[in-house]
């Protein structure tokens with residue numbers, strides 16, 4: 001085995017590709033004894049490559065099952081020995097059985113409530129590993145949770161410093177950093193989608209409100225970031241984009257908004273503008289589109305066509321990886337100057353671009369099954385008798401509570417947020433309520449700044465960049481009074497998060513000590529502190545009181561970024577449904593009478609965690625509508641997923657990882673081990689394969705290289721070997 005240690009300290013170049021060889025030998029008994037086995041006999045490296053070798057790393061042995069559940073067999077039941085189980089299933093057609101370490105799991109399996117995407121018996125006994133000189137990057141959990149991950153160093157790709165400020169490498173702005181991880185682990189179904197994305201798939205995932213679509217998108221962004229991918233996180237509207245920390249799809253692509261009279265002219269203008277923004281397209285490896293339900297089919301086709309042109313590549317979307325996420329039963333695309341538009345799943349290019357479609361099923365926002373069922377009903381446009389009864393109850397509750405609140409008007413108790421479809425209703429309610437309060441108004445003024453990446457600070461560029469701040473929910477000027485009902489627009493602690501509501505109890509003067517802290521720890525500028533002298537204190541309705549300090553928000557485009565320093569608070573007696581999109585509320589009154597779009601009633605009602613906090617001010621069955629074309633699309637998608645899941649049963653799962661090799665000695669040690677064992681791949685499924693050379697390409701493509709290895713290993717076998725979701 002020849003490895004040149006001189007190549008080990010260097011990093012992968014962008015889009016670098018390389019070849020190495022994986023000889024495939026006989027099944028290796030050493031593997032079964034949990035010994036590390038090096039299978040890469042001759043890794044050939046380019047000068048820019050840091051990968052040294054591939055080893056198959058044995059997985060931790062699974063404990064022997066103590067219980068065997070036979071769901072379909074001669075006599076069904078739970079057995080404690082394999083012999084008893086075998087007697088029930090051997091030779092029994094269509095048998096269904098599985099071993100478990102605990103009786104509870106076996107019982108769950110019997111009752112059909114046990115869900116796992118991977119049968120423990122199907123896991124391999126060893127995993128391929130890449131040895132590198134650099135530390136391992138943890139790219140997040142993935143299914144199965146105890147299997148290590150493939151990772152590469154992202155050094156050399158950083159274009160943002162520790163504070164998240166952009167800087168230039170040469171003249172090229174590369175990518176924005178993913179927002180910090182919230183630390184919550186992904187659910188199994190989320191992790192499956194994550195794995196599919198890391199494998200390089202073009203994918204659409206959907207799910208009803210609260211299934212964690214935005215949550216998963218942020219994980220995906222972080223995962224791709226760690227793989228060194230250049231990611232564009234986008235959404236069709238400013239609010240949706242800001243919600244996930246991205247920019248609008250129009251801004252990223254450069255198409256902007258055209259006001260030309262005919263659709264043809266508008267498309268022509270947008271296409272030309274996109275071509276003028278070529279650098280951004282060429283600088284993007286993965287395009288993520290959140291809230292894709294609001295992207296029209298016409299725009300999707302246009303972008304796809306432009307992508308192939310600009311990237312000079314006839315693969316779908318010019319070979320760029322595309323991840324779309326959203327729920328087509330929520331907000332639909334906005335009509336184009338009054339002309340109806342199609343959904344993007346109806347576009348000519350959707351099928352070509354989107355290889356996989358998946359649905360998240362577990363709702364994380366609402367724990368109450370009655371509420372969740374009602375929401376599902378409304379999502380599909382059904383008003384079943386039980387849903388109608390609940391809505392009537394919610395309306396009665398509103399009348400009752402409203403008069404109660406009138407009676408206790410001065411008690412200072414928090415009022416529920418009223419959700420309207422239109423801005424005018426929202427402003428009216430918030431202003432009325434604020435002026436009804438006694439006491440002086442305290443105004444908070446933001447400090448806005450713009451930073452062009454090309455360093456040209458002319459006033460027009462700065463103004464253009466500041467427009468990036470428009471969709472921010474944090475306003476330039478915020479008027480508050482003691483007693484004002486407000487909503488937090490930031491996650492400031494585990495308990496107090498974006499959407500938490502409370503009442504202003506006082507304003508505290510900013511003293512020298514706080515000022516020092518704000519400047520040093522929060523990056524607040526001297527100028528903001530000159531314009532604003534107080535900080536509001538909020539008593540939250542779910543307990544706890546906190547002084548709210550300003551924070552700096554950044555919105556970036558390819559030309560530069562803009563920042564706003566302001567307290568993350570807004571008046572919250574009322575909100576529009578569009579502004580509430582993506583929020584989780586604890587108490588709200590939903591006004592359904594002014595609903596003007598399909599899916600809008602569903603979006604409004606699904607913001608709540610529980611029925612307890614929900615009141616409905618006025619509803620008619622007509623305001624609950626779902627689009628039949630979307631329902632049919634989802635039915636077709638479910639059918640396809642079922643077929644795929646059946647096929648997946650025949651797959652084996654592997655997961656590669658990068659290991660650090662900190663010095664030459666360690667590298668040699670690994671080589672030394674190599675000499676002692678016969679090269680092999682894991683498991684019986686590949687045991688009879690003859691030795692042959694295999695070419696694998698581009699570790700910077702993340703999961704795609706091991707996938708190709710596995711594809712080749714699978715050739716001519718009964719069992720497929722592959723990665724989850726591929």
Ligand SMILES: Nc1ncnc2c1ncn2[C@@H]1O[C@H](COP(=O)(O)OP(=O)(O)OP(=O)(O)O)[C@@H](O)[C@H]1O
Pocket residue numbers: 184185186187190207208209210211212213214215216327364365581582583584606
């Ligand atoms: N795996 C998870 N573990 C814990 N909490 C989760 C998980 N996934 C999502 N959540 C939480 O569930 C809530 C809803 O998630 P999220 O906003 O991502 O849903 P969504 O599908 O984007 O909803 P919507 O369609 O309404 O925008 C959030 O509070 C989120 O933190």
